[in-house]
Amino acid sequence: MNFAFTDEQKLLADSVARFVSKDYPFEARRKLMASEEGWSRAHWKSFAELGWLAAPFAEDHGGLGGGPVEAAIVMEAFGKGLVLEPYLPTVVLGGGLLAAGGRRDLLKALVEGALQLSLAWVEPKARFDLAHVETRALRKDGGFALSGQKGVAFNGAAADWIIVPARTAGGIKDKQGITLFLVPKGAPGLTLRPYRTVDGVRAAEVALEGVTLKAEHVLGEVDWGHPLLEAAIDRGIAAVSAEAAGIMGHIVATTRDYLKTRKQFGVPLASFQVLQHRAVDVYVLSEQATAMAYRAAVLVAAREPADRARAVSAAKAWIGKAGRQVGQEAIQMHGGMGMTEEMPVSHYFKRLTMIDTLFGDHRFHRRRFAALGGHVEKD
Amino acid sequence: MNLDLSPELRAFRDEVRAFIKAELPADIRDKVRKGLQLERDDYVRWQKILYKKGWIAPNWPKEYGGPGWTPMQRYIFDEEVGKSGAPRVIPFGLVMVAPVIMKFGTEAQKREHLPKILSSEVWWCQGYSEPGAGSDLAGLKTRALREGDHYTVNGQKTWTTLAQYADWIFCLVRTDPAAKKQEGISFLLIDMKSPGVTVKPIVTMDGGAEVNEVFFDNVKVPVTNLVGPENQGWTVAKYLLGHERTNIADIGRAKHQLARVKEIAAAERADGGSLLEDEDFRDRIAEVELDLIALEATLLRIVAAETGGRAPGAEASLIKIKGSELQQQLTELLIEAVGYYGFPYNRDAMEHGWNEPPIGPDYAAPLAPAYFNTRKTTIYGGSNEVQRGILAKFVMGF
Numbered sequence: 001m002n003f004a005f006t007d008e009q010k011l012l013a014d015s016v017a018r019f020v021s022k023d024y025p026f027e028a029r030r031k032l033m034a035s036e037e038g039w040s041r042a043h044w045k046s047f048a049e050l051g052w053l054a055a056p057f058a059e060d061h062g063g064l065g066g067g068p069v070e071a072a073i074v075m076e077a078f079g080k081g082l083v084l085e086p087y088l089p090t091v092v093l094g095g096g097l098l099a100a101g102g103r104r105d106l107l108k109a110l111v112e113g114a115l116q117l118s119l120a121w122v123e124p125k126a127r128f129d130l131a132h133v134e135t136r137a138l139r140k141d142g143g144f145a146l147s148g149q150k151g152v153a154f155n156g157a158a159a160d161w162i163i164v165p166a167r168t169a170g171g172i173k174d175k176q177g178i179t180l181f182l183v184p185k186g187a188p189g190l191t192l193r194p195y196r197t198v199d200g201v202r203a204a205e206v207a208l209e210g211v212t213l214k215a216e217h218v219l220g221e222v223d224w225g226h227p228l229l230e231a232a233i234d235r236g237i238a239a240v241s242a243e244a245a246g247i248m249g250h251i252v253a254t255t256r257d258y259l260k261t262r263k264q265f266g267v268p269l270a271s272f273q274v275l276q277h278r279a280v281d282v283y284v285l286s287e288q289a290t291a292m293a294y295r296a297a298v299l300v301a302a303r304e305p306a307d308r309a310r311a312v313s314a315a316k317a318w319i320g321k322a323g324r325q326v327g328q329e330a331i332q333m334h335g336g337m338g339m340t341e342e343m344p345v346s347h348y349f350k351r352l353t354m355i356d357t358l359f360g361d362h363r364f365h366r367r368r369f370a371a372l373g374g375h376v377e378k379d
Numbered sequence: 380m381n382l383d384l385s386p387e388l389r390a391f392r393d394e395v396r397a398f399i400k401a402e403l404p405a406d407i408r409d410k411v412r413k414g415l416q417l418e419r420d421d422y423v424r425w426q427k428i429l430y431k432k433g434w435i436a437p438n439w440p441k442e443y444g445g446p447g448w449t450p451m452q453r454y455i456f457d458e459e460v461g462k463s464g465a466p467r468v469i470p471f472g473l474v475m476v477a478p479v480i481m482k483f484g485t486e487a488q489k490r491e492h493l494p495k496i497l498s499s500e501v502w503w504c505q506g507y508s509e510p511g512a513g514s515d516l517a518g519l520k521t522r523a524l525r526e527g528d529h530y531t532v533n534g535q536k537t538w539t540t541l542a543q544y545a546d547w548i549f550c551l552v553r554t555d556p557a558a559k560k561q562e563g564i565s566f567l568l569i570d571m572k573s574p575g576v577t578v579k580p581i582v583t584m585d586g587g588a589e590v591n592e593v594f595f596d597n598v599k600v601p602v603t604n605l606v607g608p609e610n611q612g613w614t615v616a617k618y619l620l621g622h623e624r625t626n627i628a629d630i631g632r633a634k635h636q637l638a639r640v641k642e643i644a645a646a647e648r649a650d651g652g653s654l655l656e657d658e659d660f661r662d663r664i665a666e667v668e669l670d671l672i673a674l675e676a677t678l679l680r681i682v683a684a685e686t687g688g689r690a691p692g693a694e695a696s697l698i699k700i701k702g703s704e705l706q707q708q709l710t711e712l713l714i715e716a717v718g719y720y721g722f723p724y725n726r727d728a729m730e731h732g733w734n735e736p737p738i739g740p741d742y743a744a745p746l747a748p749a750y751f752n753t754r755k756t757t758i759y760g761g762s763n764e765v766q767r768g769i770l771a772k773f774v775m776g777f
Contacts, residue, residue, distance in 0.1 A: 294676075
């Protein structure tokens with residue numbers, strides 16, 4: 001048992017951290033956020049060249065032999081800079097599903113930086129239930145015709161392929177009967193309504209009206225998409241947990257610096273014990289969040305789906321709640337300045353807040369964790 | 380990064396587990412499981428068993444009789460002992476004063492004290508706090524006046540845990556009242572049988588009396604019992620405090636308690652089902668379980684850093700804060716779980732050998748006292764506010 005990074009993992013962490021501190025100053029990020037696409041294709045090309053897009057994939061999938069821990073390392077560092085590039089939708093969610101569905105051809109393009117993906121798992125009435133799928137895929141001429149609504153599909157507008165779970169059998173909330181489809185950009189009947197999210201990334205509402213697909217557009221097996229989807233979301237949870245830990249680490253540092261420099265009553269705020277202790281509480285939460293995130297990144301690769309689910313739900317529930325507290329405290333300790341758009345801390349707060357909702361909030365995951373029996377000691 | 384135990388560590392864990400199962404006396408296991416009062420003999424019996432095996436002092440270097448374990452082995456050992464329902468090892472001799480004697484003691488002090496600490500022949504207690512010196516420890520007033528080859532000690536210590544069982548006490552005393560607060564303090568070993576030492580129990584709100592006041596009235600202490608240089612006791616004290624906070628999280632015991640919460644919640648009735656099926660109570664348990672997991676993961680990261688050669692620093696304060704809060708949350712769940720049968724107060728039922736039928740469920744009697752008693756964890760060993768102060772200074776740089 002070892003919570004320490006290997007030498008390769010240390011190199012990866014260092015190289016992403018270097019990029020964030022050198023090439024991702026907050027003003028540059030602000031410009032990217034306001035740009036048409038909302039992120040930088042040039043950065044994406046660098047990610048490919050540096051091997052970050054290949055990092056979490058097995059070698060026989062064209063990757064560098066890593067896994068969820070490597071994804072977590074990238075995401076933690078990205079969290080510190082609030083990196084906008086769509087690593088989560090394209091690499092973690094989309095790439096993970098391409099690997100699970102055996103699409104080595106598309107994965108090759110992905111690791112080369114030539115492919116963008118979106119996973120449209122959200123449905124307007126489903127809340128956090130992954131099995132709740134109303135979008136229908138009717139069989140037609142040896143293929144399928146998809147109709148339905150998907151919401152908040154991250155990276156939808158940039159995606160070359162949108163992965164769409166649709167119902168091929170069963171009732172609206174059945175786990176069985178869900179199939180994953182690869183819907184190409186610009187397919188007839190596919191309409192996107194793109195927008196910016198409150199935390200600065202890009203997403204889209206997706207309408208499907210009789211989108212015609214062939215059998216080869218099925219990812220995985222017909223009717224058996226749910227286990228793949230659940231596993232992908234669990235990997236996504238491990239990844240955003242690491243991102244949240246990175247954000248919290250950044251918030252601790254920036255709040256510490258602010259308290260040391262900002263003067264009131266003729267002394268630095270850091271001289272007030274009430275603020276010292278609040279800042280320490282935030283530090284303690286951030287340390288624990290990092291440990292929780294890497295624990296999830298290791299255990300998300302567990303063979304048993306229940307072990308995997310317990311570990312990621314534990315992390316998501318704990319980090320979601322801690323993240324709320326860390327973010328709220330940071331704004332409070334920055335005072336009026338924390339309220340402004342100009343102060344970076346408000347952006348970190350917003351992303352941290354939305355991460356709690358992403359893939360299910362802390363209440364949802366605490367219930368999922370409890371329903372799986374809570375903490376289970378292995379042998 | 381990998382969270383599975385290696386085959387070697389797994390074998391080690393199995394060995395520890397099998398040993399405890401075979402060697403922990405059934406009556407002691409039973410008392411711990413039921414939350415009953417442990418006597419001096421219970422602790423000593425168990426410690427001598429560990430001593431015979433060579434496992435009593437995981438934190439000691441090999442040359443003094445430690446087992447020579449890695450940080451991970453120590454972690455596993457602590458966890459297994461805690462989970463098994465074995466009594467905790469009394470830390471004052473083995474964990475606190477022994478490292479101090481090793482680092483600052485004379486050869487004669489080492490020869491005299493270390494073997495008897497290791498074999499649990501001698502019971503130690505800690506003379507730090509005073510009525511006027513709690514969190515502000517350096518405010519202590521107990522006076523040691525040097526007169527030829529001995530000191531004459533006058534003053535009072537308080538919150539002295541299990542002093543009623545102790546043969547020796549290690550004390551911080553003031554040897555130079557004129558010096559600045561931290562500079563006139565010395566570290567002294569005092570035989571509790573010395574004339575002029577009086578121990579008076581303090582009854583705490585749970586009804587127990589594990590802490591005491593210790594009075595010193597013209598107690599003569601040989602100068603050879605001074606550890607480290609005179610007036611350098613603060614340096615010695617700080618060294619000791621670093622050791623006091625090891626294994627303060629007691630993850631193993633927390634897991635044992637958590638299992639107990641679930642056991643009791645399964646036995647309690649609510650709304651026609653068991654309390655464990657009550658969605659709200661289950662959610663409360665889950666919340667505490669998540670805190671336990673977060674603490675365990677944090678500790679394992681620290682162990683990994685220690686294995687990599689980094690000495691544990693201010694993280695000990697983090698662990699103290701979160702570990703003590705967790706212990707309080709767990710005893711709070713227990714008193715909540717038992718509902719009305721938290722009310723009956725029956726101190727006798729917590730003694731071993733009490734044979735009358737229980738009032739209410741047989742597990743109920745110790746739960747409310749345990750909750751009241753556990754309020755101490757965020758106060759002792761440097762209150763959690765003191766720990767936040769340490770983190771503010773050494774981690775945040777305030």
